[in-house]
Amino acid sequence: MTKYKTIKTARSAIALLGMAVFASSATSSAMADKMDDYKVGDIHSGYVYTAPSTRAMQDDDFENPAFLMVEKGEALWSKPGPNGKSCASCHENPEEDMKGVSATYPKYDPKTKKMMTIEQKINREIVEKTGGKKVKWEKGVMPALSVFIGLQSRGMPMNVKIDGEAAPFYEKGKKFYYTRRGQLNIACKHCHEDYAGKHIRADLLSQGMANGFPAYRLKWQKVGSLHRRFRGCNKNIRAEPYKQGAEEYVNLELYVKSRGNGLKMEIPAVRR
Ligand code: HEC
Numbered sequence: 001m002t003k004y005k006t007i008k009t010a011r012s013a014i015a016l017l018g019m020a021v022f023a024s025s026a027t028s029s030a031m032a033d034k035m036d037d038y039k040v041g042d043i044h045s046g047y048v049y050t051a052p053s054t055r056a057m058q059d060d061d062f063e064n065p066a067f068l069m070v071e072k073g074e075a076l077w078s079k080p081g082p083n084g085k086s087c088a089s090c091h092e093n094p095e096e097d098m099k100g101v102s103a104t105y106p107k108y109d110p111k112t113k114k115m116m117t118i119e120q121k122i123n124r125e126i127v128e129k130t131g132g133k134k135v136k137w138e139k140g141v142m143p144a145l146s147v148f149i150g151l152q153s154r155g156m157p158m159n160v161k162i163d164g165e166a167a168p169f170y171e172k173g174k175k176f177y178y179t180r181r182g183q184l185n186i187a188c189k190h191c192h193e194d195y196a197g198k199h200i201r202a203d204l205l206s207q208g209m210a211n212g213f214p215a216y217r218l219k220w221q222k223v224g225s226l227h228r229r230f231r232g233c234n235k236n237i238r239a240e241p242y243k244q245g246a247e248e249y250v251n252l253e254l255y256v257k258s259r260g261n262g263l264k265m266e267i268p269a270v271r272r
């Protein structure tokens, strides 16, 4: 992270990025009502900030390209692993058995004494319960299973636990969020807290909520994990990104999700 020369203030970084300091256009009142579903008090889902055409894709499961992954996940659910067992062998009814599960991750894992994301849990199930090999986060099996499991929490409030054993990890994630980094020397906070609702180049900055991830991004033309999104945000400020599943990102995920506790889960969301 020290590889890049840093610049001094958040303000000059923002200027460098060409951020226009004006608020987004006001929404009509009919739309405001609909938007209430995507807000809890002052906390707003990324849905509120994304383009109307992108929202329309998310609103219609037949239009949402991530549903190809949902179908794939559903098929994989009953595909036997090397030991002859499939997810369905033990979780016969995923609509019930996986209901609300994604809304509670990352969760404290007594085995590693660390936080564990849903992707890490899926990998553990693949290895320990079906005799399979760990899979990569962004290709093939993982996006399919994580989106399929995530869908079973759609509409339920995000609800990560941050007390007890999770507390020290929450603190680390929080620290990450407020730490300046990269050549532009700015923190997550500068864009998603201070400048939410303002434009940065063509993008309207959201509050950086995580309730829709894994999400289909038009820019990626595929479903990607939350950690892939974190990597993009780190790269934008010319900071070294971490790998998917790195402890730094797992803790950051816990903190970011806790900021949105109560927001309805939207997996798989569609974003620009
Ligand atoms: C230079 C400004 C900037 C910084 C700093 C930044 N982001 Fe972002 N982030 C963006 C932009 C632009 C988007 C896409 C539009 C949006 O949702 O805000 C985005 C999107 C996101 C999203 C997806 C929101 C959604 O609903 O689709 C998350 C989550 C996120 N950022 C988290 C973070 C975290 C965590 C950090 C710190 C590691 C961070 N961002 C730092 C600019 C930034």
Ligand code: HEC
Residues within 6 Å of the ligand: 085, 086, 087, 088, 089, 090, 091, 101, 121, 122, 125, 126, 129, 130, 145, 149
């Ligand atoms: C041999 C039975 C068995 C198989 C096969 C199995 N699981 Fe599980 N799974 C369990 C049990 C028991 C638990 C609860 C205890 C635990 O977390 O290990 C569980 C827990 C989980 C959880 C966490 C639920 C929560 O509330 O946190 C997820 C997610 C999960 N399984 C996904 C899968 C997936 C995906 C597969 C297929 C790749 C799979 N499981 C295969 C038995 C199984």
